[in-house]
Amino acid sequence: MVDRRPLIAGNWKMNFDHLRSIAFVQKLAWTLKDAKHSAAAVEVAVFPPFTDIRSVQTTIEADRLEFAFGGQDLSPFDSGAHTGDISGEFLAKLGCRYVIIGHSERRQDHHEDDALVTAKTLAAIKHGLVPVICVGETSEDLEKFGASAVPVGQLRTVLAELPKDADIVVAYEPVWAIGSGQAATPAQAQEVCAALRAVIAEVLGDDAAAATRVLYGGSVKSINIASFMREKDVDGALVGGASLDVEEFAKIVQFPKHVIA
Ligand code: PGA
Numbered sequence: 001m002v003d004r005r006p007l008i009a010g011n012w013k014m015n016f017d018h019l020r021s022i023a024f025v026q027k028l029a030w031t032l033k034d035a036k037h038s039a040a041a042v043e044v045a046v047f048p049p050f051t052d053i054r055s056v057q058t059t060i061e062a063d064r065l066e067f068a069f070g071g072q073d074l075s076p077f078d079s080g081a082h083t084g085d086i087s088g089e090f091l092a093k094l095g096c097r098y099v100i101i102g103h104s105e106r107r108q109d110h111h112e113d114d115a116l117v118t119a120k121t122l123a124a125i126k127h128g129l130v131p132v133i134c135v136g137e138t139s140e141d142l143e144k145f146g147a148s149a150v151p152v153g154q155l156r157t158v159l160a161e162l163p164k165d166a167d168i169v170v171a172y173e174p175v176w177a178i179g180s181g182q183a184a185t186p187a188q189a190q191e192v193c194a195a196l197r198a199v200i201a202e203v204l205g206d207d208a209a210a211a212t213r214v215l216y217g218g219s220v221k222s223i224n225i226a227s228f229m230r231e232k233d234v235d236g237a238l239v240g241g242a243s244l245d246v247e248e249f250a251k252i253v254q255f256p257k258h259v260i261a
Contacts, residue, residue, distance in 0.1 A: 004210075005040075005041075006213075006229065007043045007215060007235065008043070008225075008249075008255075010045070010239050010244075012046065012047055012243060012244060013072070015049075016049070016052060017051070017052070018054075021048045021049075021052035022055050022056070022059050024046075025059045025067065026059060035254055037250075039067075043068060045070060045097070047069065047070050047072050048072075050086055068097040068098060069096060069097070070129070071091045071096055071098075071099045073086070073100065073103075073106055073120075074086055074088045074099050074101070074120055074123060075087050076116065076122070076123045078123070078126075092128050092129055099129045099130075099132065100134060101131045101133050102114075102133055102154070104175045108175075115157075117133070118157060121158050121162065121168070125163070130168060132169045132170075132215070132238065133158055135173070136172060136173040136175050138175040139175070139176040142174070142176065147184075148192045148195040148196075151172055151196060152195050152199050155199050155200075159204060166204065166208075170200070171214075172196060172215065173216075174188075174218050177218025179241060180219055186228050186231050190231035190233055193231070196233075197209050197214055200214075213235035216228050216236075216238075219241075220239045220252065222242070225252045225258070226255045229256075
């Protein structure tokens with residue numbers, strides 16, 4: 001049995017300037033230190049806006065904090081005439097371990113399709129970044145096709161192009177649960193995360209499926225995290241709104257201490 005270290009990832013979206021990002025990371029570090037949090041037990045990652053990443057990097061490195069960080073997107077290209085885009089090479093140089101790819105807000109606001117998500121995933125891998133590949137269904141998809149068909153289809157398209165030994169994280173984020181306060185039930189999350197793991201097994205093999213972390217995202221809070229983490233195929237969470245409040249995010253990170261009624 002492979003031991004998958006849980007990952008709690010804070011997707012800050014377009015929040016916090018670089019000064020606030022420094023204050024946030026420092027306060028998170030003190031809070032978790034006071035609580036005797038073990039980074040070996042639960043990995044913590046933050047995903048600041050691009051303009052904050054250098055500040056987050058220097059804060060983490062200067063204080064030797066055990067947080068990972070990453071970008072919220074990257075270009076499928078390495079360099080060149082792509083105004084406004086950011087290369088995976090630049091993110092890697094800044095010490096990013098991860099990059100979020102295919103978040104539903106990018107799919108919606110920037111019309112990103114599975115082909116572009118695949119190209120971005122390949123770019124991430126090329127530059128040594130671990131892609132956090134986001135998939136999920138809308139409420140219309142849910143009604144028409146059920147919970148797993150669309151996310152499974154999205155993931156299958158990307159996986160088909162990846163090397164068998166690709167180091168990836170998958171995030172199941174039902175679009176209807178994001179920012180709505182209406183999280184999926186733990187049973188729903190488990191059902192889809194298990195289906196996603198089965199596709200990883202089918203395309204990349206059993207070892208990859210056993211080693212890959214599959215996260216749930218969508219209205220995760222300190223009051224519901226433990227019930228998700230109790231599910232066998234849920235290996236962590238991608239947290240949006242609740243990752244902007246230090247106390248709340250620190251409580252989410254400490255889910256192993258929660259007592260579930
Ligand atoms: P939320 O966002 O936690 O605010 O629902 C999750 C996400 O979009 O990653």
